[in-house]
Amino acid sequence: MLSRRTSWRRRSAAVLTSLALLATGATTLAAVQLASAPPASALDNGLALTPQMGFNNWNSTHCGADFNEAMVKGIADLFVAKGLKAAGYQYVNLDDCWALPDRDAAGNLVPDPVRFPNGIKAVADYVHSKGLKFGLYSSAGTRTCDVQGFPGGLGHEQQDARLWASWGVDYLKYDNCNNQGVDARSRYTAMRDALRATGRPLLFSICEWGSTRPWTWAQPVGNSWRSTGDISDSWSSMITIAHQNQQLAPYARTGAWNDPDMLEVGNGGMTETEYRTHFSLWAEMAAPLLIGTDLRKAGQGTLDILTNADVIAVDQDPLGRQGTVVAGSGGQVVMSKPLADGGRAVTLTNESASTAAVSTTVQDLGIGGAASYAVKDLWSKTTSSTTGSLTATVPPHGTVMLRVTPGSPVPPPSGMNRLSDLPWSSAVNGWGPVERDRSNGEQQAGDGRTISIRGAAYAKGLGTHAQSEVDYYLGGGCQHLGVDVGVDDETNGNGSVDFRIYRDTTLVADSGLRTGKDPAVHLDADLTGGYELRLVVTDGGDGIDYDHADWATPTLGCA
Numbered sequence: 239m240l241s242r243r244t245s246w247r248r249r250s251a252a253v254l255t256s257l258a259l260l261a262t263g264a265t266t267l268a269a270v271q272l273a274s275a276p277p278a279s280a281l282d283n284g285l286a287l288t289p290q291m292g293f294n295n296w297n298s299t300h301c302g303a304d305f306n307e308a309m310v311k312g313i314a315d316l317f318v319a320k321g322l323k324a325a326g327y328q329y330v331n332l333d334d335c336w337a338l339p340d341r342d343a344a345g346n347l348v349p350d351p352v353r354f355p356n357g358i359k360a361v362a363d364y365v366h367s368k369g370l371k372f373g374l375y376s377s378a379g380t381r382t383c384d385v386q387g388f389p390g391g392l393g394h395e396q397q398d399a400r401l402w403a404s405w406g407v408d409y410l411k412y413d414n415c416n417n418q419g420v421d422a423r424s425r426y427t428a429m430r431d432a433l434r435a436t437g438r439p440l441l442f443s444i445c446e447w448g449s450t451r452p453w454t455w456a457q458p459v460g461n462s463w464r465s466t467g468d469i470s471d472s473w474s475s476m477i478t479i480a481h482q483n484q485q486l487a488p489y490a491r492t493g494a495w496n497d498p499d500m501l502e503v504g505n506g507g508m509t510e511t512e513y514r515t516h517f518s519l520w521a522e523m524a525a526p527l528l529i530g531t532d533l534r535k536a537g538q539g540t541l542d543i544l545t546n547a548d549v550i551a552v553d554q555d556p557l558g559r560q561g562t563v564v565a566g567s568g569g570q571v572v573m574s575k576p577l578a579d580g581g582r583a584v585t586l587t588n589e590s591a592s593t594a595a596v597s598t599t600v601q602d603l604g605i606g607g608a609a610s611y612a613v614k615d616l617w618s619k620t621t622s623s624t625t626g627s628l629t630a631t632v633p634p635h636g637t638v639m640l641r642v643t644p645g646s647p648v649p650p651p652s653g654m655n656r657l658s659d660l661p662w663s664s665a666v667n668g669w670g671p672v673e674r675d676r677s678n679g680e681q682q683a684g685d686g687r688t689i690s691i692r693g694a695a696y697a698k699g700l701g702t703h704a705q706s707e708v709d710y711y712l713g714g715g716c717q718h719l720g721v722d723v724g725v726d727d728e729t730n731g732n733g734s735v736d737f738r739i740y741r742d743t744t745l746v747a748d749s750g751l752r753t754g755k756d757p758a759v760h761l762d763a764d765l766t767g768g769y770e771l772r773l774v775v776t777d778g779g780d781g782i783d784y785d786h787a788d789w790a791t792p793t794l795g796c797a
């Protein structure tokens with residue numbers, strides 16, 4: 239039999255195959271199995287604490303003549319005049335073709351004098367004068383991507399970064415063309431370091447199209463990384479990219495986001511229904527929101543989509559979680575995104591060609607247990623309530639997007655309760671869903687095994703993965719929790735975590751470091767008078783690889 243670790247390696251090859259299938263247009267949501275989790279840290283430049291929002295000209299102009307100073311200034315004006323700045327859009331970014339084909343005698347990049355007769359700094363100053371930020375483009379290669387091939391940054395990192403900083407650039411999109419076969423990680427790290435050395439905070443947007451699986455290495459390098467090839471203005475392109483990016487939720491975090499490419503909303507190749515799906519899914523996936531249409535020509539329908547404050551609030555939610563697919567069959571896809579207020583943002587998408595009912599339940603969203611839930615439809619703005627089920631009739635290629643917030647919760651019954659039999663009020667997990675009476679397993683619900691810690695098997699318990707928090711409403715009526723904790727044997731001896739139990743905000747038990755080689759340890763927690771029980775697992779300090787953490791036989795005593 240294969241060791242666990244070997245089988246996981248085999249699965250990461252399966253991911254690539256699955257992603258490749260999705261990239262060729264297959265619409266099935268393959269139950270892909272990813273390898274274990276990514277590096278824990280994010281680039282520490284203080285930027286993109288929520289996904290970046292702004293504009294980039296590429297999707298509307300490419301290198302056409304209307305990409306020029308007048309356009310950029312016009313966009314900055316409209317950001318203010320049309321409420322986009324107020325809605326949160328901040329960066330006005332230039333893509334490829336802003337420079338001349340050759341560097342000057344001193345090796346500096348030179349702005350194209352036809353497009354930008356006053357240079358780039360003048361444009362950046364104008365954008366700044368509107369209270370906005372300014373972004374620029376280059377490639378981690380010898381030349382950029384356009385066929386004309388403008389100079390790239392490879393080997394010129396420090397000189398270029400210094401020049402951009404002197405112009406007041408706040409954001410760099412760094413592409414991947416003509417990279418001479420140099421390892422991606424070292425090329426992007428070189429530019430990260432050059433940007434840092436300028437002393438000016440520049441948001442660093444990696445654009446290597448997902449080709450070296452940047453979600454496995456780029457968290458400490460860039461604020462975002464493109465996860466796919468280029469989007470185009472069609473339903474099939476947009477939804478194929480969404481499918482690829484949906485698989486990558488565990489890799490996104492505050493300051494480090496999966497980027498499924500810039501928005502096509504308003505460019506004319508999709509219906510308004512499809513553009514609402516596009517915008518909803520990008521927000522649900524905590525994607526950067528870069529407007530890709532020429533706002534000078536945008537109709538009210540486009541502006542209404544781009545400024546939907548409820549949908550933007552989902553994208554920008556401070557918890558910083560990318561939504562995951564909780565159900566997907568027959569072209570009806572349900573996604574759930576945990577929100578900082580304990581609720582969920584839900585997308586009910588109908589990818590099929592005929593109207594369909596799309597349904598889910600609060601249990602499937604991981605927030606069962608409350609007596610009732612407030613529901614807001616983020617497009618129609620209607621509000622309602624439910625005791626558990628959520629259903630919408632969704633037009634072809636449409637998305638109904640809901641915000642579901644638990645109302646007054648129900649306390650646990652008196653006596654001894656096994657936690658895995660009770661509904662939690664909120665569950666956030668670092669690798670797929672929290673499992674009841676199973677180990678965490680991989681990313682699908684129910685794919686774990688019998689809970690086992692150093693050979694001891696447990697019939698009841700919770701299987702989690704760092705970083706994780708499972709909360710239960712107590713309502714002041716419980717006294718005690720006893721539980722065995724440890725790293726599950728499915729990691730084959732790998733992994734290290736710390737288990738902590740909080741009564742409201744008070745730490746009442748702490749396991750200290752537990753590794754995959756340690757036996758279970760028993761924790762007793764005094765919960766007297768507490769309103770909320772919080773079970774928290776953090777990584778043990780060596781990254782969140784293999785941090786499969788069991789709460790075994792958790793027994794809650796309530797009067």
Ligand code: GLA
Pocket residue numbers: 296333334382383384413445447467468
């Ligand atoms: C690549 C990028 C695009 C765009 C073009 C510019 O294709 O992925 O987003 O920047 O280059 O040439």
